[in-house]
Amino acid sequence: MKTEEILARLIAFPSVVGTANHDIVDWIRTYLTGLGAQVSVLPGPEGDRSNLFASIGPADQRGxxxxxxxxxxxxxxxxxxxxxxxxxxxxxxxxxxxxxxxxGFLACALAALPTLASLPLSRPLHLAFSYDEEAGCRGVPHLISRLPDLCAKPQGCIVGEPSGLRAIRAHKGKAAARIEIVGRAGHSSRPDLGLNAIHAMAEIVAEAVCSADALTKGPFDGNFEPPYSSLQVGTIAGGQAVNIIPERCTIELEARAVAGVDPSSLLSDIETKLESLTERGFKTRWETLSAYPALSLKENAPLAVLLRDLTGQEPLPAVSYGTEAGLYQAAGIDAIICGPGDIARAHKANEYIESGELAACRTMIEALGQRLRA
Known part of the structure; x- marks a missing residue:
């Protein structure tokens, strides 16, 4: 099948984050099985969605x-x-x-498989397709945990996020959380009889602002913009009317960390502050929404050199957004970002990719196959 034909089939599956994905997984599994690939469908704990892992070539070798x-x-x-x-x-x-x-990247990989399957590979090529990446990389940790059962430890991982087909060696890590405070409602004329959840949350927001300001003082990594870790409160909701003591207030916040900094640690002072509110009668809840580490691949790493050769361009040092690549690196597998398209087109109306970008990506993947042959 042509790349565009495969892309049309993939786009037709409305595999929106957080929803069941059996249809798209079954189609990809059937396609790959027909090409002789070894395919494993790996259900996630949610029960209605799965990761998919496939291999061509000798799975007992490092690919x-x-x-x-x-x-x-x-x-x-x-x-x-x-x-x-x-x-x-x-x-x-x-x-x-x-x-x-x-x-687009998935389509390129799938379209290249017939050519790659015909090669006498001495090292395998694996496809690792995950679910719920858009919810904070929730699916891929379950896939990564299964890799020792599925193949020899891979030499590297190319994460095909849109990068203009220029490799990227680093990105920030991220941790996000939802905080809920429950107080006691009442008439605003008797604040002494209630517990104002918004006032309590104001203390948490103040702690977050203080933490965010402190991060601007470093540590620094000049490869990123901004060159320091960051923290922000992104949403806040609470209260019913101006004359009712608000019983409930909720915020969502995130931290983005430069390499070498655990993003979850940037939220620890806020979590400690939240716990102190229970001593004053408030009920609190902390829900981790996502957490993934930063990526940092050395300039002279074999995977970086390989991508420079395959693309003909020097890899970019870093981007500030995050991907699944940091999780692969945390599992001991070198990782790098390189895929067709432009991240600036994502998450907006009339998202598109150019046919020439798909062709260039497929050519790169087929060239990678030549590097893996006997």
Whole structure:
């Protein structure tokens, strides 16, 4: 099948993050099995969605993973010019939800498989397709934990997030949480009889602002913009009316950490502050929404050198957004980002990828196959 034909099939599956994905997984499994690949469908603990792992070549040798996620963000934002789950061509542009982020890369990998399967590979090529990446990389840790049962330890992992097909060696880590405070409602004329959850949350927000300000003082990594870790409160909700003591207040916050800093540790002072509110009668809840480590691959690492040779471009030192690559590196597998499309087109109406970008990515993957042959 041609790359564009495969992409059209993938786009037609509305595999929105946080929803069941059996349809897209079954289609990919059937396609790969027909090419002679060794395929494992790996159900997640949610029960209605799965990761998929496939190999061609000798799985007992150390090979390379091509990693991507099957989920996409919702397509509720206006104004789409066409059905976001039906691929539309306009000139060289192919429109649809997930074309750049990142079903374009999946399509390239799948389209290259017939050529790669015909090669006498001495080292394997693996496909690792995950779910719920858009919810904070929730699916791929379950896949990574199964790798020792599925193949010899891989030499490296190429995560195909849209990068203009230029490799990227580093990104920040991230931790995000939801905080809920429950107080006691009452009439605003008797604040002494209630517990104001918004006032209590104001103390938590103040602690977050203080922590955020402290991060601007370092540690620094000049490869990132900004060159320091960051922290922010992104949402806040609470209260019913101005004359009712608010019983409940909720915020969501995140921290993004430079390499060498545990992103979860940046939230620890806030969590400690939250726990202190229980002594004053408030009920509190801390829910971790996502957590993944930073990526930091050395300039002279074999995987970086390989991608420089395959793309003809020097890898970029870093980007500030995050990917699954940091989780592979944390598991002892060198990882790098390189995929077709542009991250600036993602998560917005009329997302697209260019046919030339797909062709270049497929060529890169087939060239990688030549490096793995006997």
């Amino acid at each position: 390379i993973i091509l990693s991507g996620h099957m989920d996409v963000v919702p397509a509720a934002e206006p104004p789409w010019s066409s059905d976001p789950f039906s691929l539309r061509r306009e000139g060289e542009r192919l429109y649809g939800r997930g074309t750049s982020d990142m079903k």
